[in-house]
Amino acid sequence: MSGKKDSAYRVMVVDDSAVIRGLLTRALEEDPEISVVASVANGQMAVSSIGRSDVEVVVLDIEMPVMDGLTALPKLLEARPGVQVVMASTLTHKNADISLRALRAGAADYVTKPTSGSALNSAEAFKRELTEKVKVLGAAARRRLGVPKPIGPSAPRAVPAPRQIVLRRAPAIGPRALAIGSSTGGPQALLKVLGELKGPLPMPIFITQHMPATFTALLAEHIARVSGRPAREAVDGEVAVAGTVYVAPGDRHMRVEPVAGGARLRIDQGPPENFCRPSADPMLRSLAAVYGARLLTVILTGMGADGLKGCQEVVAAGGGVIAQDEASSVVWGMPGAVATNGLCHAVLPLDRIADHLKPLLARSAA
Structure with missing residues (x-):
């Protein structure tokens, strides 16, 4: 895990496969705005360690021994309110159903892990999707946790004023x-x-x-x-x-x-x-x-x-x-x-x- 990016989004990777944890970590660490600060093998370890590393986003596998992702999810949200959880699984009917149940239970999003036989462009697309979602959800976590948004090595930049919302008149007739x-x-x-x-x-x-x-x-x-x-x-x-x-x-x-x-x-x-x-x-x-x-x-x-x-x-x-x-x-x-x-x-x-x-x-x- 890298300590070089103090302003980077802080991520925990949870997967029972050491190979997958390594792949996810390397994919995320390639982006200078992301730092993987914890990597653990099951939900119980994630729950035990989440409070010690100021995690903002958790990439959470579904099927794991000791404690699976669906069981761990509410415990993680309770242990660190405001943390954003991305469910990660292979694309099967069972895992898709579990992912939807996880989304109803408070997970923010999901990614489907490429299989061992996936083409290279599929794996690259997965890396882009994962990285994009982690950064967007990291920003959302910082708003909820009250942590400043990372601004990189340059001098602090002025935050633009929010755009004013101008409402239109509602339609006069009912919809069909x-x-x-x-x-x-x-x-x-x-x-x-x-x-x-x-x-x-x-x-x-x-x-x-x-x-x-x-x-x-x-x-x-x-x-x-x-x-x-x-x-x-x-x-x-x-x-x-x-x-x-x-x-x-x-x-x-x-x-x-x-x-x-x-x-x-x-x-x-x-x-x-x-x-x-x-x-x-x-x-x-x-x-x-x-x-x-x-x-x-x-x-x-x-x-x-x-x-x-x-x-x-x-x-x-x-x-x-x-x-x-x-x-x-x-x-x-x-x-x-x-x-x-x-x-x-x-x-x-x-x-x-x-x-x-x-x-x-x-x-x-x-």
């Missing part, structure tokens, strides 16, 4: 479709919002969450359980049905095209947008073209600015946009982009979004 875009921190945010939207909804709900394919099918199952309404991965060619939740499949964009009285789903592997597939922008563009002013959009926590261009088209068509606020977001990238560009009629804490939606959705028959 609800669209939601999310990324980092999104699964738990989605489950909270949709779990609180009880009762029948006379409209389809379209969701783009940045996830691989195995995860999106399971996410739909979790949404169905917490919301009490049908939810599934979208299927190309099906006609959207009121009251049903459609989740964009992993590695596929979800768009819609008009049909009599509604929309038909189209699933494709077009080029990534905003480095994402699925991406919220193509979904929102197509929904705005079909539903116009009768589209209501919610942008939840996530890295980057996916959804910004799509929301511009939603607003141009007369639709409404709501964003999650910065304080309740794991990462205020996607919602911050739409909020600070003047596209929202409301910017709200996560626990107030469902209550804000209810009267708007009740006007849908008007």
Whole structure:
């Protein structure tokens, strides 16, 4: 472990394989803004040592002896409130389900470890993804822990004043479709919002969450359980049905095209947008073209600015946009982009979004 980067984000790696711990550590330490300050072989060791190293991000394996990752997760969050946890596992149906349960229990994000037979470019993509997520979540941890953001060897830089958020007027007519875009921190945010939207909804709900394919099918199952309404991965060619939740499949964009009285789903592997597939922008563009002013959009926590261009088209068509606020977001990238560009009629804490939606959705028959 390196002690040369005093301002670097402090990371703990937890994995029962010494080889994997070494690979993760080397991948992270290649970035000058990251320092791996602890490397342990199971959840019990992580819980015992987390308080001794000022850890800001934990990369936590799922399957380990003595104490597995899912058992260790709440103990780590209790031992160091504000720490950000990234679940790491191979991409299997079982591990994807456990990862989603971990996200509901407080993990901030997940990464899928490349297998021994993975191509070199797959391994490099994993390293980039892991490094990016650790730095973004490290910054989030510092906000929660009250630690200054690293500024490197140069003289302290002035922090720019936050951009003023100017709200638009809410649409005067009720929506006939609800669209939601999310990324980092999104699964738990989605489950909270949709779990609180009880009762029948006379409209389809379209969701783009940045996830691989195995995860999106399971996410739909979790949404169905917490919301009490049908939810599934979208299927190309099906006609959207009121009251049903459609989740964009992993590695596929979800768009819609008009049909009599509604929309038909189209699933494709077009080029990534905003480095994402699925991406919220193509979904929102197509929904705005079909539903116009009768589209209501919610942008939840996530890295980057996916959804910004799509929301511009939603607003141009007369639709409404709501964003999650910065304080309740794991990462205020996607919602911050739409909020600070003047596209929202409301910017709200996560626990107030469902209550804000209810009267708007009740006007849908008007």
